[in-house]
Amino acid sequence: MDVLVFGGLGQVGEAIVATATECGHEPESIVQLGRADVDITDSAAVAAALEQHEPRVAINCAVFQPVDLCESEPEAAFRVNAQAAGGLAQACRRAAARLVHISTDYVFGGARRKPYNEDHLPAPLSIYATSKLAGEHLVLAASPTHMVVRTSGVYGTAREGHGTMPFIERMLERALAKMGTQVVTDQVISPTNAEDLARGIWGLLGCGGTGVFHVANRGELSWFQVAEFVFEKAGTRRFLAPTTVAEYGAPAPRPAYTALDNKRLRRLGLPDLPPTREALQRYFATRHPDLKPVE
Numbered sequence: 335m336d337v338l339v340f341g342g343l344g345q346v347g348e349a350i351v352a353t354a355t356e357c358g359h360e361p362e363s364i365v366q367l368g369r370a371d372v373d374i375t376d377s378a379a380v381a382a383a384l385e386q387h388e389p390r391v392a393i394n395c396a397v398f399q400p401v402d403l404c405e406s407e408p409e410a411a412f413r414v415n416a417q418a419a420g421g422l423a424q425a426c427r428r429a430a431a432r433l434v435h436i437s438t439d440y441v442f443g444g445a446r447r448k449p450y451n452e453d454h455l456p457a458p459l460s461i462y463a464t465s466k467l468a469g470e471h472l473v474l475a476a477s478p479t480h481m482v483v484r485t486s487g488v489y490g491t492a493r494e495g496h497g498t499m500p501f502i503e504r505m506l507e508r509a510l511a512k513m514g515t516q517v518v519t520d521q522v523i524s525p526t527n528a529e530d531l532a533r534g535i536w537g538l539l540g541c542g543g544t545g546v547f548h549v550a551n552r553g554e555l556s557w558f559q560v561a562e563f564v565f566e567k568a569g570t571r572r573f574l575a576p577t578t579v580a581e582y583g584a585p586a587p588r589p590a591y592t593a594l595d596n597k598r599l600r601r602l603g604l605p606d607l608p609p610t611r612e613a614l615q616r617y618f619a620t621r622h623p624d625l626k627p628v629e
C-alpha cells in the first residue's frame with residue numbers, strides 16, 4: 335500500500351510512519367509531505383503530488399489551528415480545514431486514491447455526559463469546529479470510499495520545526511520550570527496518544543472502513559486531570575491550580591464534554607484503543623524515560 339501523507343510532518347504524520355512496521359507496512363512506501371512540499375490550498379500542487387506518487391491511500395493531517403486563532407482568522411480556517419480538504423478529496427477520487435481525513439471531537443456540542451459515538455449529531459461551537467465539520471462533509475461527499483477519522487486531545491512528536499507542541503509538552507515545560515499554572519476542570523476529552531491513533535488508522539485501512547470513525551484512547555479526563563498527571567510526573571503538583579472555562583475566558587467557545595466512543599471501530603472487529611492513563615504512561619516512558627520529580 336503506497337501512502338501519501340499531507341501535512342505529514344506534524345505529530346499524526348510522524349506517528350503514521352513510526353507505527354508502520356508493526357502494523358505490517360513498509361515505512362519506505364509512505365511519503366510525508368510537509369506544508370513546504372505541498373500546501374493543500376494549492377490545488378495544482380496537490381494534483382501534481384498525486385500524479386507523481388500515484389498512492390492508493392492519502393492521509394490528510396493538515397490543519398489550520400490553534401482553535402483560538404480560528405476565531406480571528408475564520409477565512410483561513412475555512413480555506414484549509416474545509417475548502418482545501420474538499421479539494422483534496424476530489425483530487426484523490428480522480429486519482430483513484432482513498433482519502434483518510436483527520437477530524438476532531440470538537441465537532442460535538444458537549445451537552446452529553448457519556449462518550450459520543452459516530453451516530454451522535456455534531457453541533458460545533460467554534461469557528462475551528464465548524465470549519466472541521468464542513469471539511470468532513472466535503473470529504474465524504476467527494477467519494478464513498480473516503481474516511482473521516484475523529485480524534486481528541488492528540489499528543490505525539492512532530493518533526494522538529496513542524497506541527498504544534500501538544501498540551502502535555504507545554505504543561506511539562508511549565509511544571510519543570512515551576513511556573514504557576516491554571517487549567518480548566520470543566521472540559522472533558524479523551525486525550526489520545528498519536529501512535530495509538532495511527533494504529534487505529536492502519537487497522538481501518540486494512541479492513542476497508544469508509545465513512546466516519548472515532549479513534550481515541552478509551553475513557554475521559556478533564557484538561558486539568560491531564561495537567562495533573564504531568565505535574566505529578568515532574569514532582570511539582572503544588573504549582574498547578576484548577577480553574578473554570580468561565581474564569582479562564584479563552585476567545586473560542588469549547589464544548590464541555592467530548593469524550594469519544596470508538597463504536598464503529600469495535601463493530602469492525604478491530605481492537606479498541608488502550609485506556610487514556612495507560613497511553614499517557616507509555617508516552618512518558620518512551621518520550622521522557624529519564625524524567626524524575628524535581629522536588
Ligand SMILES: NC(=O)c1ccc[n+]([C@@H]2O[C@H](COP(=O)([O-])OP(=O)(O)OC[C@H]3O[C@@H](n4cnc5c(N)ncnc54)[C@H](OP(=O)(O)O)[C@@H]3O)[C@@H](O)[C@H]2O)c1
Nearest residue numbers: 341344345369373374396397436438485487488496497498
Ligand atoms: N491536536 C489535537 O489535540 C487534535 C485533537 C483532535 C483532532 N485533531 C486533528 O488532528 C489532525 C492533526 O492535528 P495535529 O494537532 O496533530 O497537527 P500538527 O502536529 O500541528 O500537524 C499539522 C500539520 O499540518 C501542516 N499544515 C498546516 N497548514 C497546511 C497547509 N495549508 N498545507 C499543508 N500542510 C499544512 C503543518 O505543517 P507545518 O508544520 O509545516 O506548519 C503541520 O505539520 C488535524 O486534522 C486536527 O484537526 C487534533
